[in-house]
Amino acid sequence: MSYCHDPLNFKCQITNSYPHFHNLQELHHSASLATKVFIQRDYSDSTICKFQTKFPAELDSRIERSLFEETVKTLNCYYGEAEKIGGQSYLEGCLACATAYIIFLCMETRYEKILKKISMYIQEQNEKIYAPRGLLLTDPIERGMRVVSFANTWDVFLSVGTTLKELCTIYKL
Amino acid sequence: MSAVMITRKVTRKWEKLPGKNTFCCDGRVMMARQKGVFYLTLFLIIGTCSLFFAFECPYLAVHLSPAIPVFAVLLFVFVMAMLLRTSFSDPGVLPRALPEEANFIEMEIEAANGNVLAGQRPPPRIKNVQINNQIVKLKYCYTCKIFRPPRASHCSICDNCVDRFDHHCPWVGNCVGKRNYRYFYLFTLSLSLLTIYIFAFDIVHVVLREYRNVFEHVVSLTPHCTVLEVLVCFFTLWSVVGLTGFHTYLISLNQTTNEDIKGSWSGKNRVQNPYSHKNIIENCCEVLCGPTYPSVLDRRGVMLEDSTSPNPSDASTHKSSNPVSQTTVRQHFL
Numbered sequence: 001m002s003y004c005h006d007p008l009n010f011k012c013q014i015t016n017s018y019p020h021f022h023n024l025q026e027l028h029h030s031a032s033l034a035t036k037v038f039i040q041r042d043y044s045d046s047t048i049c050k051f052q053t054k055f056p057a058e059l060d061s062r063i064e065r066s067l068f069e070e071t072v073k074t075l076n077c078y079y080g081e082a083e084k085i086g087g088q089s090y091l092e093g094c095l096a097c098a099t100a101y102i103i104f105l106c107m108e109t110r111y112e113k114i115l116k117k118i119s120m121y122i123q124e125q126n127e128k129i130y131a132p133r134g135l136l137l138t139d140p141i142e143r144g145m146r147v148v149s150f151a152n153t154w155d156v157f158l159s160v161g162t163t164l165k166e167l168c169t170i171y172k173l
Numbered sequence: 174m175s176a177v178m179i180t181r182k183v184t185r186k187w188e189k190l191p192g193k194n195t196f197c198c199d200g201r202v203m204m205a206r207q208k209g210v211f212y213l214t215l216f217l218i219i220g221t222c223s224l225f226f227a228f229e230c231p232y233l234a235v236h237l238s239p240a241i242p243v244f245a246v247l248l249f250v251f252v253m254a255m256l257l258r259t260s261f262s263d264p265g266v267l268p269r270a271l272p273e274e275a276n277f278i279e280m281e282i283e284a285a286n287g288n289v290l291a292g293q294r295p296p297p298r299i300k301n302v303q304i305n306n307q308i309v310k311l312k313y314c315y316t317c318k319i320f321r322p323p324r325a326s327h328c329s330i331c332d333n334c335v336d337r338f339d340h341h342c343p344w345v346g347n348c349v350g351k352r353n354y355r356y357f358y359l360f361t362l363s364l365s366l367l368t369i370y371i372f373a374f375d376i377v378h379v380v381l382r383e384y385r386n387v388f389e390h391v392v393s394l395t396p397h398c399t400v401l402e403v404l405v406c407f408f409t410l411w412s413v414v415g416l417t418g419f420h421t422y423l424i425s426l427n428q429t430t431n432e433d434i435k436g437s438w439s440g441k442n443r444v445q446n447p448y449s450h451k452n453i454i455e456n457c458c459e460v461l462c463g464p465t466y467p468s469v470l471d472r473r474g475v476m477l478e479d480s481t482s483p484n485p486s487d488a489s490t491h492k493s494s495n496p497v498s499q500t501t502v503r504q505h506f507l
Contacts, residue, residue, distance in 0.1 A: 036273045043302045043309070046448055047323055047337070083464050093462040097359065100254035109465045144268040144469040146319060 038147040039072065049079040051140070051148050059150060063133050071125055071137070072148065075118065082114040115141060187472040191269055192333040200472035202261040204346050205331050211260060211346030218256070218364070221405050222249050224398045225371050229378045236381060241374060248367045255360035256345060263468040264350030265336035267317065267325060275318040282313075307447035324448070326431050340430040349430075352466050358424065361417040368413055372406035375399055427456040 042052045053072045055065045092110060096103050122139050130137050134154040187200035195204050230242035286296055298313030300320050311320045314327050317334045326338035328348050337351035349357045427449040432438060438446035450456050
């Protein structure tokens with residue numbers, strides 16, 4: 001894994017300003033992400049959990065490529081760390097085997113600890129980066145670790161905005 | 174203004190999961206529907222061991238060593254723990270695609286296939302991926318509406334796609350897949366040892382008893398239960414030891430039973446196993462000492478339904494609207 005650093009130290013500029021729409025056309029154009037976008041798994045490194053870092057065209061106008069790639073690479077890093085077969089996994093495996101795996105009733109596995117970190121990271125990314133751009137990143141564990149999905153949170157605003165404009169036109173407000 | 178809370182039974186996701194599994198203990202235990210053979214396994218193991226502890230152990234503890242029953246108990250506990258762990262845990266079931274994901278995949282397939290003329294059969298839904306310089310075909314599952322990950326297969330008995338599907342074992346009443354393969358292997362291994370142990374000490378017991386009878390000119394018949402135990406152990410030995418040997422061979426090559434039966438990596442057309450590390454030790458370590466994968470099937474999460482209770486508290490709203498991030502991670506244990 002060539003790109004791997006402690007994501008908890010990663011700092012990003014927080015921009016709290018929501019994009020300002022001058023007219024409804026801009027809103028329509030920006031909400032071109034009508035359906036969810038799913039980032040598929042990358043199986044080039046066998047069956048370890050890794051997602052494709054190829055930037056999807058549907059997100060072109062919504063988010064900067066570098067931010068997207070940073071998120072996916074960090075997630076890949078976390079999953080790589082969770083599935084790493086090394087000293088710690090051997091120790092955990094042997095200890096668990098010696099206790100007939102009863103120890104897992106009281107102890108959290110390394111994978112579970114990392115899943116919690118991933119969950120917090122995704123929440124943080126949503127708050128800082130994706131929500132201001134009208135996107136919502138879902139945790140892959142909710143999709144069977146098959147996909148990372150980006151949902152458009154502005155579908156609701158779009159439909160409300162369209163209805164209000166139509167009403168104003170009808171009643172000449 | 175007083176808050177009115179209508180208490181209703183919480184519906185957990187396992188109650189609405191598709192597939193032919195049965196769930197117990199509010200979603201904590203997951204098994205196949207047909208459990209008859211599993212009960213037989215339990216009966217044989219517990220029955221034989223009970224007879225051994227009741228009739229052979231007192232004699233052997235006195236005349237040979239008290240360590241014999243102690244070791245037998247430890248082995249028996251280990252066998253039961255592995256059996257229950259294999260039978261009750263999620264083998265690595267892949268949840269079915271939600272409608273949005275299924276539609277997205279359909280759109281991708283249509284885009285890839287282009288325009289299919291009316292009357293023509295559409296091409297088979299296959300995705301090619303390259304794994305360690307080998308092209309692997311990912312098949313589309315029409316039931317689960319996903320492209321199956323490499324090594325995953327659809328179990329027709331449980332009606333689920335299972336990751337790293339090995340086989341469906343009626344003796345444990347569950348599929349054997351990524352999450353419970355090592356418990357299954359340890360079960361067969363420890364059961365082999367237990368069977369050999371009981372068989373050996375039954376023979377020792379019979380020999381000692383007959384020797385004493387001859388020496389002391391006492392006539393007594395070998396207890397019937399010993400004969401029964403020897404019979405059970407004899408027939409179990411051949412099957413279980415054979416199975417353990419077979420799985421040891423599969424682990425050393427990092428293959429699944431499913432792949433072995435289909436001959437996926439048999440070497441014809443220069444097809445080799447892309448998952449194997451080409452090193453027996455590394456293959457064994459990956460399968461037996463790898464990380465404990467979490468269950469991606471959310472069984473214990475709370476179902477999101479239209480709440481009729483007005484003025485829910487902040488905590489319960491947060492929990493019901495976002496159950497997975499807070500509660501699901503800890504529930505990926507079994």
